[in-house]
Amino acid sequence: MSATAQDVLNALQAFARPDKAEFLPRFFQAHPGGYGEGDQFLGVVVPDQRKVARKFRALGLGEMEKLLASPWHECRLTGLLILVEQYSRAASPKSGSAAQQKQLVSFYLAHTAAANNWDLVDASAHKILGHWLVNNPGERAVLDKLARSNKLWEQRIAVIATLPLSKAGELVYIQKLARQLLDHPHDLMHKAIGWMLREMGKVDVAALRAFLAEHHQQMPRTMLRYAIEKLPPAERKRWMRRGARS
Numbered sequence: 001m002s003a004t005a006q007d008v009l010n011a012l013q014a015f016a017r018p019d020k021a022e023f024l025p026r027f028f029q030a031h032p033g034g035y036g037e038g039d040q041f042l043g044v045v046v047p048d049q050r051k052v053a054r055k056f057r058a059l060g061l062g063e064m065e066k067l068l069a070s071p072w073h074e075c076r077l078t079g080l081l082i083l084v085e086q087y088s089r090a091a092s093p094k095s096g097s098a099a100q101q102k103q104l105v106s107f108y109l110a111h112t113a114a115a116n117n118w119d120l121v122d123a124s125a126h127k128i129l130g131h132w133l134v135n136n137p138g139e140r141a142v143l144d145k146l147a148r149s150n151k152l153w154e155q156r157i158a159v160i161a162t163l164p165l166s167k168a169g170e171l172v173y174i175q176k177l178a179r180q181l182l183d184h185p186h187d188l189m190h191k192a193i194g195w196m197l198r199e200m201g202k203v204d205v206a207a208l209r210a211f212l213a214e215h216h217q218q219m220p221r222t223m224l225r226y227a228i229e230k231l232p233p234a235e236r237k238r239w240m241r242r243g244a245r246s
Contacts, residue, residue, distance in 0.1 A: 002060060002063075003056050003058070003063065004063050004066075005059075005063045005064075005066035005067045005070070005075070005079075007056065008052060008056050008059065008063075008067055008075065008078060008079075009067075009070070009072070009075055011052045011055065011056070012042055012044050012048075012049065012052055012072075012074050012075065012078060013042060015044045015045075015048035015049075015051075015052070016042045016043045016044055017043045017044070017045070019043070020041070020043035020044065020045060021041050021042060021043030022043070023043075024041040024043060024073070025039065025040075025041050028041075028073070028117050028119070035117070035118075035152070035186075035188060036073075036116070036117050039071075039073050039116070039117065040071045040072055040073065041072070041073050041074065042072050042073075042074045042075075044074040046077070046119075049074055049077055049078045049081060050081060052078050053078050053081035053082045053085060054085065056078075056082060057082055057085040057086065059079075059082050061107055064079050064082060064083060064107075065111070067079030067082075068080070068111045068114035069114070073117065073120075076114045076115070076116075076120060077119065077120055077123060079114065080114065080115065080120055080123055080124040081123060081124075083104060083107070083108060083124065083128060084123065084124055084127045084128060086100075087101065087104045087105070087108075087127065087128045087131070087132075088127070090104055091131060091132075101132055102132075104128065105128060105129060105132045108124065108128045108129060109129070109142065112146075112151075112153065112154050112157060115153055115157060116153050117153070118153075118156065118188055118192075120153075121153055121156045121157050121160055122160055125156070125157040125160040125161045126160050126161055126162075126163040126164055129142070129157065129161040130160070130161035130162065130163050130164040130165065131164050133161065133164070133165060134164050134165060134168050134170075140165075140173065142158075143161060143162065143173060143177065144158075144180075146158035146161075147159070147177050147180055147181060152186055152188065152189065155181065155184070155189060156188065156189060156192050158177055159174070159177055159178075159181070159189070159192045159193055159196055160192060160196065162174040162177060162196055163196060163199055166196065166199055166200045166203055167199070167203060169203060169204075171200050171203065171204060171207050174193075174196045174197060174199075174200050175200070175207075175211055177193070178193050178196070178197060178211070178215075179215070181193060182215060182218055182219065182223075183218075187220075187222055190220045190222040190223040190226070191222055191223070191226055193223050193226075193227075194219075194222065194223040194224065194225065194226025194227040194229075195226050195227075197211065197223075197226070197227035198226055198227050198228070198229050198230055201227070201230060201231070202230065205231075208227065208231075211227075212224075212227065212228070212239060216239055216242055217242070221240075224239060224240065225240070228240075
């Protein structure tokens with residue numbers, strides 16, 4: 001018999017810890033007015049969720065859809081981890097399938113509402129959408145579409161998905177999105193953009209310095225601090241002294 005979403009939930013519940021069920025809503029700001037408002041937690045740590053994802057890595061997309069619609073944070077994250085596993089196999093040089101990759105990416109984009117916290121986005125966006133875009137340049141307009149969304153998490157998906165492109169030497173995408181979202185009001189976007197700019201700097205530090213020279217005074221301080229984290233300490237101090245908006 002094929003595995004079901006209920007089987008996954010049962011497996012996760014076996015790992016649930018009361019202390020984590022109490023801690024995680026605070027950590028992910030599930031309180032009223034928080035960025036994760038209303039989210040519910042079983043109390044399962046990520047390493048245990050990965051164990052469950054590996055066990056159920058052949059889960060069908062219909063059952064996956066039920067997982068991604070779950071009110072439980074861990075069900076949604078485990079569903080995304082399974083999707084990452086399936087995409088990784090579909091992208092394998094030995095057994096991969098371009099058609100299956102496209103199907104999984106389309107499924108991911110149809111269910112972005114499930115990735116409604118930073119950990120859900122960061123565990124999936126670059127490993128599915130970002131990886132796919134490296135080999136499908138004609139589809140990259142999706143980054144602009146997501147970045148123009150009025151949903152914080154879709155905007156973060158766009159930014160995090162640029163990581164494989166930057167690693168492939170295609171730095172224009174993170175620079176474009178960073179400029180487009182420079183005035184974003186949310187700290188979680190400042191962190192995401194700064195992080196991806198930092199990753200760009202690992203590929204081409206001159207490109208990072210050029211971006212900073214043009215935009216450091218307009219960048220929120222958190223974004224700037226994340227972006228320069230791997231630069232030499234004296235240089236980091238110079239950039240911060242030159243000014244960034246608070």
